Amino acid sequence: MTGTGHTLTGLLSGIPLAYLTLSYGAGVTASIATLACCTLGSTAPDWMEIPYTREGKNKNGNTIKVTKRVLKHRGVTHILSVWVLLFFWSFIYLKDGANPLGDLDIPISIVASLFGFFGGGIVHWLGDLPNKQKLPIFTTLDGISLNIWQSGNFERTTGLMILIASILFVYFESTIYQYLKGLL
Secondary structure: OOHHHHHHHHHHHHHHHHHHHHHOOOOHHHHHHHHHHHHHHOOHHHHOOOEEEEEEEOOOOOEEEEEEEOOOOOOHHHOHHHHHHHHHHHHHHHHHOOOOOOOOOOOHHHHHHHHHHHHHHHHHHHHHOOOOOOEOOOOOOOOEOOOOOOOOOOHHHHHHHHHHHHHHHHHOHHHHHHHHHHHO
16 A cells, blocks of 8 residues: 555544544544544554665666665564554553553543544555565464555555544444453
């Protein structure tokens, strides 16, 4: 998925998450923060790799600009389990209004922002899933790829499927919440 596709998918998928934030009583400002941070988070796994540009040569010897990255592309910043754990932590915190893991008191607007940001990271991962390059699940040594199409193709289809997944999360949020609380 291209950067524009990730951004638009993050924006659209952030709407159902912002609705949840509002329904949990966090307020309009926190709901807007969820939406904005979901959009930001939907591009985060790529910019967290710290891309930079330098000059290189093409096969004809002409000078060109080449994008390099400090961290490997689709490496540590794309590990799904990390994004999911942080998302579920912020989801429970936001719904309960209290940290499920201890006494750390974080303002609810920050928790709402983190909820959106981590949700955006999952949206990014799902947007990359149809491509041929593997995406890590638990470590950079494992991964999955659907290898359905090239990156950048069928972005509307991918975005629609991700939006449906976001809506389904909202629809089943109570069941998911009960399950997660049972694990704690």
